[in-house]
Amino acid sequence: MKLGLRLTTASVLALLVLVPFALIAALVSGGWGPLHDLDATVTDALHGWAVGHPHATKATVWWTNIFGPTPLRIAALGLVIWLLRRRARRLALWAATTMVVGGLLGALLKLLVGRHRPDLLDPVARATGYSFPSGHALNAALAAGVFVLVLLPVARGARRWVLWGAAIAVTVLTGLSRIVLGVHWTSDVVAGWLLGVAVVAVTAAAFPRVRATPVVEEGLEPELAQSPASP
Structure with missing residues (x-):
C-alpha cells in the first residue's frame, strides 16, 4: 500500500515538472520562432553586459567553474x-543514484535534441558539446x-534557512552564469533546472521512508540525526 502511494506520488510529481520540460524540449526541437527570439534577446542583452563588465565576467567564470x-x-x-560512515546506506544509495540518473539523462537528451550553443561575434567564454539542456543547471539542481x-x-x-538559501543560490546563480557567459540559451538553463527538480522529486518520492514526515521539513531520513558515525 505504501509502495503504491509512493509510486503514485512520484508519477504526479513527474507530470508536474516534466510536462513543462517536455514542452520546452518540443519547442526547441521544432525551432519555434518566438522561443528562439526570446532566447536571442536575453542572450544579446546579457552578453552586452558581460562584454562591458570584464571584472564581473571574470567572477562569473570562476563561479561557473567552481560549481560545474x-x-x-x-x-x-x-x-x-x-553517509556510509554514518551507516546510512540507503540514503547514500539514493544520493548516488539521483546524481547518476540525472547526469545520464542530461547527456542523452543533449544527443537527442542536438541543439547548438549561441554563436557570438565577441565571446567571453567557450564551451563544447550540445546545448540543451544545460548540464551546469541540471547538476546544480541535482546536487x-x-x-x-x-x-x-x-x-x-x-x-535550515542557510541550507535552503545556499541550495537555491547555487542553483540559480550557476544557471544564470551560463547565460551571462553566452554558452547557453535561457531555455537550456530553465530545462536543466526542471529536469534536475524532476529527478530529485521522483527519486525522493520512491525512497522507502520509516516516518511519513514532510521531506521539505525533515529530509528523507529524519533518523540520520541520531545515526552514529562508524569508527
Missing part, C-alpha cells in the same frame, strides 16, 4: 562517503536537492 558538474559530483561523492534532503535532519534552526 565535475566539482558538484565530487562534492556529492563526499556526501555519499559521509542542491540531494544535499538539502540529506542534511535537513542534521540542520536545526537558522541552519
Whole structure:
C-alpha cells in the first residue's frame, strides 16, 4: 500500500515538472520562432553586459567553474562517503543514484535534441558539446536537492534557512552564469533546472521512508540525526 502511494506520488510529481520540460524540449526541437527570439534577446542583452563588465565576467567564470558538474559530483561523492560512515546506506544509495540518473539523462537528451550553443561575434567564454539542456543547471539542481534532503535532519534552526538559501543560490546563480557567459540559451538553463527538480522529486518520492514526515521539513531520513558515525 505504501509502495503504491509512493509510486503514485512520484508519477504526479513527474507530470508536474516534466510536462513543462517536455514542452520546452518540443519547442526547441521544432525551432519555434518566438522561443528562439526570446532566447536571442536575453542572450544579446546579457552578453552586452558581460562584454562591458570584464571584472564581473571574470567572477562569473570562476563561479561557473567552481560549481560545474565535475566539482558538484565530487562534492556529492563526499556526501555519499559521509553517509556510509554514518551507516546510512540507503540514503547514500539514493544520493548516488539521483546524481547518476540525472547526469545520464542530461547527456542523452543533449544527443537527442542536438541543439547548438549561441554563436557570438565577441565571446567571453567557450564551451563544447550540445546545448540543451544545460548540464551546469541540471547538476546544480541535482546536487542542491540531494544535499538539502540529506542534511535537513542534521540542520536545526537558522541552519535550515542557510541550507535552503545556499541550495537555491547555487542553483540559480550557476544557471544564470551560463547565460551571462553566452554558452547557453535561457531555455537550456530553465530545462536543466526542471529536469534536475524532476529527478530529485521522483527519486525522493520512491525512497522507502520509516516516518511519513514532510521531506521539505525533515529530509528523507529524519533518523540520520541520531545515526552514529562508524569508527
